[in-house]
Amino acid sequence: MSDSIRPAALKALLTAAASLRNPELDAWTSAGGRVIGYYCPFIPEELFLAGGFLPFRMRGTGSTDTDQADAFFDHLNCPFVRHSFDLALRGDYSFLQGLVVGTGCDHLRRIYDNALHAPLEASFVYLLDHPRTMGSEEEGAEPIVRYYREQLSKLKEALENHFGVAVTVPALRAAISLCNETRRLQRRLYDLSVAPAPKVSASERAAVMMAGASMPKERYNALLSEALKELETAPETPGKALARLMIVGPAIEDPAFYEVFEEQGAAIVVDDTCFGARTVQALVDEEAPDPLTALAKYQVVDMPFCPKIGGSHAHRLRFIQEMVARYRVDGVIAQGYVSCDAWGCSYALLREAMQEAGIPYLRVEREYIHSESGQLSTRIQAFLETTGGRG
Amino acid sequence: MTLPAASQPADAYAQLKSEFGSMTAASFQGRMAEYVASGTPIVAGTDDFFPELFTAMEVPFYFVVRQGLELAFHVGKGPEAVDGYNELGGSSSLCSLQKAAAYLLMKGRLPKPSAIVMTSTSCDGQTAVNEMMANYAPWSDVPKMSFDASFEKDEASMEYLGKQWMRFIPLVEKATGRKFDLDRLKEVCEESNRQTRLLFDFQELRRAVPSPVRAEWGFLAYMAARWSGCGRPLATAWLQRLFDTTERRVRDGKGIDGVEEKIRYAWFDILPCWSDQLFPRLERELGAVNLMDLYGYSAPWPVIDTSTLETIFTSFAKRFLIGNPMTRQIFALSTVYGGDAVHIAKNFKCDAILMPSHVGHKDGAASHRVVHDLFREIGVPFLVVGCDVFDERYMTSDVVFNKIEAFFDTSGLRR
Ligand code: SF4
Ligand code: SF4
Numbered sequence: 001m002s003d004s005i006r007p008a009a010l011k012a013l014l015t016a017a018a019s020l021r022n023p024e025l026d027a028w029t030s031a032g033g034r035v036i037g038y039y040c041p042f043i044p045e046e047l048f049l050a051g052g053f054l055p056f057r058m059r060g061t062g063s064t065d066t067d068q069a070d071a072f073f074d075h076l077n078c079p080f081v082r083h084s085f086d087l088a089l090r091g092d093y094s095f096l097q098g099l100v101v102g103t104g105c106d107h108l109r110r111i112y113d114n115a116l117h118a119p120l121e122a123s124f125v126y127l128l129d130h131p132r133t134m135g136s137e138e139e140g141a142e143p144i145v146r147y148y149r150e151q152l153s154k155l156k157e158a159l160e161n162h163f164g165v166a167v168t169v170p171a172l173r174a175a176i177s178l179c180n181e182t183r184r185l186q187r188r189l190y191d192l193s194v195a196p197a198p199k200v201s202a203s204e205r206a207a208v209m210m211a212g213a214s215m216p217k218e219r220y221n222a223l224l225s226e227a228l229k230e231l232e233t234a235p236e237t238p239g240k241a242l243a244r245l246m247i248v249g250p251a252i253e254d255p256a257f258y259e260v261f262e263e264q265g266a267a268i269v270v271d272d273t274c275f276g277a278r279t280v281q282a283l284v285d286e287e288a289p290d291p292l293t294a295l296a297k298y299q300v301v302d303m304p305f306c307p308k309i310g311g312s313h314a315h316r317l318r319f320i321q322e323m324v325a326r327y328r329v330d331g332v333i334a335q336g337y338v339s340c341d342a343w344g345c346s347y348a349l350l351r352e353a354m355q356e357a358g359i360p361y362l363r364v365e366r367e368y369i370h371s372e373s374g375q376l377s378t379r380i381q382a383f384l385e386t387t388g389g390r391g
Numbered sequence: 392m393t394l395p396a397a398s399q400p401a402d403a404y405a406q407l408k409s410e411f412g413s414m415t416a417a418s419f420q421g422r423m424a425e426y427v428a429s430g431t432p433i434v435a436g437t438d439d440f441f442p443e444l445f446t447a448m449e450v451p452f453y454f455v456v457r458q459g460l461e462l463a464f465h466v467g468k469g470p471e472a473v474d475g476y477n478e479l480g481g482s483s484s485l486c487s488l489q490k491a492a493a494y495l496l497m498k499g500r501l502p503k504p505s506a507i508v509m510t511s512t513s514c515d516g517q518t519a520v521n522e523m524m525a526n527y528a529p530w531s532d533v534p535k536m537s538f539d540a541s542f543e544k545d546e547a548s549m550e551y552l553g554k555q556w557m558r559f560i561p562l563v564e565k566a567t568g569r570k571f572d573l574d575r576l577k578e579v580c581e582e583s584n585r586q587t588r589l590l591f592d593f594q595e596l597r598r599a600v601p602s603p604v605r606a607e608w609g610f611l612a613y614m615a616a617r618w619s620g621c622g623r624p625l626a627t628a629w630l631q632r633l634f635d636t637t638e639r640r641v642r643d644g645k646g647i648d649g650v651e652e653k654i655r656y657a658w659f660d661i662l663p664c665w666s667d668q669l670f671p672r673l674e675r676e677l678g679a680v681n682l683m684d685l686y687g688y689s690a691p692w693p694v695i696d697t698s699t700l701e702t703i704f705t706s707f708a709k710r711f712l713i714g715n716p717m718t719r720q721i722f723a724l725s726t727v728y729g730g731d732a733v734h735i736a737k738n739f740k741c742d743a744i745l746m747p748s749h750v751g752h753k754d755g756a757a758s759h760r761v762v763h764d765l766f767r768e769i770g771v772p773f774l775v776v777g778c779d780v781f782d783e784r785y786m787t788s789d790v791v792f793n794k795i796e797a798f799f800d801t802s803g804l805r806r
Contacts, residue, residue, distance in 0.1 A: 074748070074756035074775075076484065081757075103542040106515045106721070110757030113725035117761050129542040132511035132518060144539050147551050151543075310511045310521045311537050339753065344482025345519030348493070349526055351480040363480060 009226035017207035024215035049175035057213030079368035098124035133310035197237035202268035203255035241267035307346035331360035432567035435504035442621035459491035486751025506566035553704035579622035587692035601646025609687020653678030660747035668788035725758035
């Protein structure tokens with residue numbers, strides 16, 4: 001499908017991801033709607049939706065440098081953290097009334113400290129203590145789910161007290177069902193890449209996923225549903241990619257990074273990134289007697305995990321292997337930042353597992369803003385020769 | 392984090408140093424080769440979460456990161472282990488101590504344990520080594536338990552971790568065949584309480600001007616109380632002698648022999664493995680004395696409440712999360728990290744604070760502004776060094792010395 005005949009709904013979603021503000025968000029704020037920024041998929045957006053807020057996943061879109069953030073963070077710190085915080089310091093996130101940070105990695109956690117210290121404009125800044133281990137096989141995850149439920153309950157109370165809203169059980173149930181609907185639609189988006197020639201590119205798919213955390217959810221679901229209808233019925237694209245790749249690591253917000261792969265004839269058909277396929281694999285239990293427990297369980301047990309969480313490797317590996325089989329992946333790209341120990345360390349184990357499974361594997365260290373393509377292109381070319389184009 | 396070579400020259404301290412050596416040799420760590428040879432069941436962990444339990448059960452225990460020190464950096468093999476880790480394809484910016492530990496693990500150089508305990512602290516690197524242990528194929532048959540530490544520090548959060556940790560006891564019993572005895576654990580905990588009290592009292596003596604001892608004695612005291620002799624009367628007696636010797640010195644107004652103390656500073660991180668190249672030179676050339684490091688610093692340790700098994704384990708959680716150096720500062724808000732640095736600066740009458748900003752400490756790197764502003768308020772100059780406290784190749788001790796010297800000059804501290 002050429003660009004000119006892309007569905008209008010898809011174009012609207014791509015536009016929403018291309019900058020922080022988008023028409024849908026602006027319409028929401030102009031009508032007096034409140035927005036809460038949050039930093040990680042471990043923080044359940046259902047809680048914000050149930051309180052009448054628009055949840056906005058923090059990103060660094062549009063950032064060109066980190067001058068201001070560098071007064072708070074060091075060059076040893078994660079560039080994603082620095083770029084997104086820089087935008088916040090510059091006032092680009094002035095549409096937020098609140099910011100919720102999780103206790104994930106050593107870098108991200110400090111956004112909370114620095115947001116208070118700066119201070120940022122948002123009147124509500126909250127640190128959510130989320131678990132960093134999945135628990136032992138011997139004793140299960142039950143105590144951890146219970147603990148996280150308590151932390152979610154504290155966040156709920158803090159939102160209620162600060163903003164004078166009520167986060168009721170029916171509202172939570174409605175939010176869970178709304179977000180599950182988003183997940184179902186996003187799964188269909190990924191299904192478009194099962195075909196030999198994927199009907200959406202990786203950068204488009206990533207943008208659509210990002211848009212999902214940047215605009216009112218009902219509107220997003222409507223747009224995505226409309227875009228999918230057109231894409232699913234569009235004729236198959238002729239030809240096939242030179243190689244079908246899976247990309248793993250922290251969220252990739254700069255489309256230029258995907259384009260380097262696509263320029264070499266490869267298609268990134270699936271991913272395990274923080275905005276990506278991992279977040280749509282499981283659904284939150286809509287029938288559970290206690291919605292907060294359902295949310296905690298989803299976060300602690302059901303959602304495949306990033307490596308910030310102890311005990312996640314085996315889980316993640318299973319997920320990667322399932323995706324490799326389902327999307328007929330020829331090779332796995334492990335990407336991330338030099339400063340990121342969480343992902344970086346996990347790659348020693350992943351490399352070993354990929355070698356054992358005979359899956360070609362390439363490790364790429366990158367910057368937040370993609371600036372250098374030459375060397376990467378050469379490495380990708382060489383890598384594609386090893387994949388043998390099994391797609 | 393290194394055993395000091397040139398230490399307090401006074402005889403009493405030489406004697407204490409020699410006793411410390413014997414104590415270490417007789418500790419679980421010192422006898423590890425013997426246990427391996429005799430097939431004695433060993434427990435491994437990723438940190439020293441509750442050493443009292445292992446003393447009480449007489450179950451040899453080691454924690455993996457410390458092996459990076461003992462089996463790599465302390466025997467001149469740190470760089471080799473770091474390079475070996477880099478070839479495994481992990482994180483290039485990981486703490487070099489963790490790199491060394493992970494490398495030793497993956498190369499089969501650590502004793503195979505009978506049980507493993509893991510907890511989600513302190514840094515991301517620690518979680519990474521947890522994962523490597525959990526997935527190391529030759530240890531796949533070893534029973535393991537992985538626990539979640541709360542970032543919150545309220546009573547409920549401490550109970551949350553304490554209750555999880557308690558579940559490790561039956562596993563240790565099963566894996567090692569040793570029986571757990573609550574009364575014995577209580578005894579060990581009482582002894583441990585005496586030790587941490589002495590740690591704190593010894594620290595308080597070090598406020599004196601001139602400083603009676605070098606910072607490294609704080610680290611040795613920590614090792615005696617927590618690593619080599621936790622809950623053992625022998626270590627308590629040693630700590631008491633260290634206290635008495637130092638108290639006499641303070642009473643006599645004596646500083647470190649042969650040093651004219653002109654600048655008092657604290658090195659707010661782990662003592663480097665290359666301490667011997669740096670600190671004696673700072674003393675010699677600038678009269679600059681290091682008063683404190685992160686491991687030698689104890690905020691008052693929470694006392695173990697020995698009423699019940701639950702209170703003991705809740706106290707262990709408190710000790711680990713709000714007593715244990717490093718965990719206390721890293722796995723906490725920037726204001727705790729900065730607050731401790733300020734406390735040291737004020738209470739130990741420091742002229743300056745050096746923030747080594749060890750490359751592994753990403754959380755510390757993200758706290759500089761908070762710390763900077765705290766120091767501006769109290770008017771104490773501070774320097775961010777930016778080195779690797781384990782692997783000197785990252786920044787040599789000469790470069791570090793030059794940075795510090797220039798900093799003392801620009802701050803007008805050189806006298
Ligand atoms: S990319 Fe890594 S360092 Fe950055 S926020 Fe994510 S886990 Fe943390
Ligand atoms: S970074 Fe610090 S806390 Fe982590 S292992 Fe290294 S020295 Fe320990």
